[in-house]
Amino acid sequence: MTAEAILANTRSLDAADTTRDPQALADRIIDCLVHRIGKDQRAAKPHDWLTAAVLTVRDDVIERWMTSTRATQASGAKRVYYLSLEFLIGRLLRDAIANLGRAEEFDAALKLLGVDLAMIEEIEPDAALGNGGLGRLAACFMESLASLNLPAYGYGIRYVNGMFRQRIDDGWQVELPETWLAHGNPWEFERRESAYIIGFGGEVVGTETGAVEWTPDEKIEAVAVDTPVVGWRGERVNTLRLWTARAFDPIRLDAFNAGDHAGALANQVRAETLVRVLYPADSSPAGHELRLRQEYFFSSASIQDIVRRHVQYGNDIRTLHEKAAIQLNDTHPAVSVAELMRLLVDHHGLGFDEAWDITRKTFGYTNHTLLPEALESWPLPLFERLLPRHMQIVYAINARLLKEARRAPGMDDRAISAISLIDEGGERRIRMANLAFAGSHSVNGVAALHTELMKQTVFADLHRLYPDRINNKTNGITPRRWLQQCNPGLTDLIREAIGDGFLDDASRLADLRPFTEDAAFQERFAAIKRANKAALSQHLREVMGVRLDPDALFDVQVKRIHEYKRQLLNIIETVALYDQIRNHPERDWVPRVKLFAGKAASSYHNAKLIIKLTNDVARKINADPAVHGLLSVAFAPNYNVSLAEKIMPAADLSEQISTAGMEASGTGNMKLALNGALTIGTLDGANIEIRDHVGAKDIVIFGLTADEVAAKRADGYRPSEVIEAHPDLNQAISAIETGVFSPGEPDRYRDLMAGLREHDWFMLAADFPSYAEGQREIDRRWTDPAGWRAATIRNVAGMGWFSSDRTIGEYAHDIWSVR
Structure with missing residues (x-):
């Protein structure tokens, strides 16, 4: 079947959705409740209804997910791979049914069953996969990639306990583990066939053929867990692939039977430590090492998966950059540059120069900070002990980079020292931001000022060496979640005023400008704002016991x-x-x-x-x-x-x-x-x-x-x-x-x-x-x-440009070369 026929099948799914009625949907929800959860309707608790609703909508998402994957395979389209240590995706039920255009249908169907959709949405746990703007940006980008019908995978870690759940005791922050996975996650699918060996330590030896071979002394298995990401109107569903870790020998029976019960589980505990916590404190040597192990774990698994998929589809490894665009979301996945080089040279037999050319054409790097402490660097002894082969590759890349800099006009010793991947000032450290910069064909900032400051400060000398590499891509947010879903009252008012065009093209919000001085529109706008303030006040009163005045x-x-x-x-x-x-x-x-x-x-x-x-x-x-x-x-x-x-x-x-x-x-x-x-x-x-x-x-x-x-x-x-x-x-x-x-x-x-x-x-x-x-x-x-x-x-009317659809469109055209 051609890609066009497959996409036509997606449109037929859309048509089928419109014929569904609330009673038929209610029957499907009951079927899920009985046959997949094992609960009678009369005995069902709110969390049972939540799971039944998720599984029901998930069935429809799966059809579109498979259709999207088949269409990409049939067309041979280039894929985008977005590597991020965080994906702050939030709750998914409302997101999925809203993007499928089925929120009203689900609301009506659940009402027939005596269930309030808003109530069960509130008990869905937030996925503890991120902390701040970096992770939320990644989530917005994943939604926009699907909404723009661009084939993409997001890669990250399936954190069991997230960063932490914050409680305030006597005014102090108290950190508690997130327990979002305590009752399972009905959105995810474990892919046991997509498992990869991740090595640490060991040594690198030469072979008779002149090649080198890395023999790690510790191996952990990375296993893929997939979550579907539904785009606007459901035309495409992409994949968020998160990695979980397991030991090859989860229990040593000899030690267990000898009475060393804790020691018998040490390997599994060590593996699970990699996926327990986002940003473990790195003030101790053990914490510092864990951060590096985490970053290499998810980077290696992701790069291995990308290379495997490329070859599996019958492609020559030399065309990787033509079929894959890998974007590094900040410096955390920078070790991916060395990992891809390792795979191309050691596993696929390419020469170093050819591998380096492919690597640079494949990667793009997004910088998110000018703060020196956030531009990660690793002590050279730690890096070499954990990743000895990658240390060799970093030295080889650095030799090429410094020779190129030495030949460039106007590069003195100070500039060459700043460009080097190895910081020689004091404790020798590997500069991961420089590695990401050197290994990418595009380096972008995320606002106009930030991009200009990158050129003047942290990457000034690298910019002089590669003056065409830095570009700007101002961030954006998805208007589906951050207007349509979280503020339905305002969304409905805007639809009445200017029609539905802004739902598909956020720039159409500019059509609101003639209404800014309209007294009737202002009154309705203000009433919606006050209702939102009253709702927040009620929520905070229930959570904190604080009384807030919605008129303030x-x-x-x-x-x-x-x-x-x-x-x-x-x-x-x-x-x-x-x-x-x-x-x-x-x-x-x-x-x-x-x-x-x-x-x-x-x-x-x-x-x-x-x-x-x-x-x-x-x-x-x-x-x-x-x-x-x-x-x-x-x-x-x-x-x-x-x-x-x-x-x-x-x-x-x-x-x-x-x-x-x-x-x-x-x-x-x-x-x-x-x-x-x-x-x-x-x-x-x-x-x-x-x-x-x-x-x-x-x-x-x-x-x-x-x-x-x-x-x-x-x-x-x-x-x-x-x-x-x-x-x-x-x-x-x-x-x-x-x-x-x-x-x-x-x-x-x-x-x-x-x-x-x-x-x-x-x-x-x-x-x-x-x-x-x-x-x-x-x-x-x-x-x-x-x-x-x-x-x-006027603020609302002026914000259409800040849609993540616009941002992703710029990435697609200027960096990834995908349609």
């Missing part, structure tokens, strides 16, 4: 807790505002709800301290009758995709206040603006492009630019002088450092505040006056309801 301005900062993201700046300004309200009760203050959410890395002391400070400030402010109804603060625990889907539609103000030049892009800024929040932010990441698309008057920009930050640091910035010169700032910092918010432990925040007075690397003090003025500008705008509504509607 919801001021939201939700993201990973990190000093460069400057939650601390927000908190200090909140303390200053608290003082002003108490000192000047006669003024007409705008009621505000300050809402924070996000996780701090387990070993990141200052980030965890900022969470505690946020909760301490919240406790004092919320209990003070002097500001009751005017200011409240809440920290929502365990921020994940499902919580974000409640927060984004309810936000009035989006805090995007990172130190300029340090945020690669951001995607939370896009989600919040798409749902009608005004942004207060620095000229950092994608904030710049958001300003360009929504209009400079409909975003509040404050603070230093990236160039000004660099200049201030170079000029000997003295934050203590700035603090002393601004009484509101000085008073707020003094209150925090002297224990006003921590009376039981007055010195709790003394060191944190001392860091601001003495160093202030992230420019909180420098930006505070401008930030505070920006917040008062927000107050002024809020007191003009019509003007505020018009501005937020």
Whole structure:
């Protein structure tokens, strides 16, 4: 059957869907409940109904999944392979039925059975496969790849316990294991035939033919577990392939029978450790080694799978780059470059030069950060001990790279040292970002500013050597999940106003602009926003016991807790505002709800301290009758995709206040603006492009630019002088450092505040006056309801360009050369 005929079969599936009625679907759900779960309808619990609904829709997804795979095979199309250590996919039931266009049908069918679809959606666990923007971006990209009918695989790790589930005890973050797989996962399929040997350690020896052979002293089996990814309108279903690990000998019976029960299971425990936790703390040597083992484990399994599929379909290994485009999502999978070289040279007998040419044509590399600590590097002894053959390959690649650099004009010893894959300064380390750069034909940043800073800073010398390699691909988000699914009220209003075109082409949101000043449209828009705020308030009351006023301005900062993201700046300004309200009760203050959410890395002391400070400030402010109804603060625990889907539609103000030049892009800024929040932010990441698309008057920009930050640091910035010169700032910092918010432990925040007075690397003090003025500008705008509504509607209208469909279209055309 031709690819065209197979795709025609997909369209026939679409037609068949439209003929299904709720009663027939209800019968199918009951059949699943009885015959696949083994439950009588009268005895079924909510989780049984959830599983029955998932299995029912999964049956239809499988048909489309197989059809998509057959069509790709029949056409010989080039595939995209997206390697990412994170895939923050969230809940999948609503996503699948919405993209299939069957949400109303499932809702009606379950109602016939006395079951509420919204209720069972709420008990579906979030897949604990990521933590922040990197993982959510990967999930959006996978959905857009399917929606644009591009054949693709996502590759990652099937984490059993994720990063952690966050609980707040007495204001402190407590890390608990995620248990999302405790009752199984009805979406996934184990592929026992897709299993690969992953080696560690051992030695490399020469053979009689002059080749080399790596004999690892430890071997682990990587086994594929597949999850279908449904594209918009269900025309294509792609695959998210995650790896789980198992030992070849899960139990040593001799040791077990001898009484060493724990030792008998040591091999299996060691294997399972690879897939237990996302980002294990690397402050210890054991943690450092585990991170490297994890990254090689999933990279090797993925590259082996890609090469196996290419050869299995009858292709010459020399045409790999013509049939496969491999994208490295940040530096974590960079070892894939060396792994592909190993397979091409050692297993397929290619010469080094030919293998290197194929490798560079196959890989693309996306950089997500300019922070030195996030540009991974590994101690050379550790890398060589775990991956001795890859160490040889890295040396060989480095020799070629440095010789090429030496021949290039204007490359002095300093530049060559910066380009080298081996950092010789102090402890010798392998620079994985340089390896990814050297081994890729395309290196992209994720916002215009970020890409330019890549050229000027971390990759300046590599950019001089390869001036055509760096390009920009500004991030995007899928409008299906981040508008249509999480904000159905706004979606319906937009459909009434401009029709359904924006559902397929987000750029059509621009058609909303004529409605920005329409009073009737504004009133309905505002009513939807208030309903979303009331729903979030009710949720947080149930979860936290906190009461929030839906009529107040919801001021939201939700993201990973990190000093460069400057939650601390927000908190200090909140303390200053608290003082002003108490000192000047006669003024007409705008009621505000300050809402924070996000996780701090387990070993990141200052980030965890900022969470505690946020909760301490919240406790004092919320209990003070002097500001009751005017200011409240809440920290929502365990921020994940499902919580974000409640927060984004309810936000009035989006805090995007990172130190300029340090945020690669951001995607939370896009989600919040798409749902009608005004942004207060620095000229950092994608904030710049958001300003360009929504209009400079409909975003509040404050603070230093990236160039000004660099200049201030170079000029000997003295934050203590700035603090002393601004009484509101000085008073707020003094209150925090002297224990006003921590009376039981007055010195709790003394060191944190001392860091601001003495160093202030992230420019909180420098930006505070401008930030505070920006917040008062927000107050002024809020007191003009019509003007505020018009501005937020213009934000929605301007966000179509930030669809991940646009981003993926650019990757496909400019980097992957796929149609």
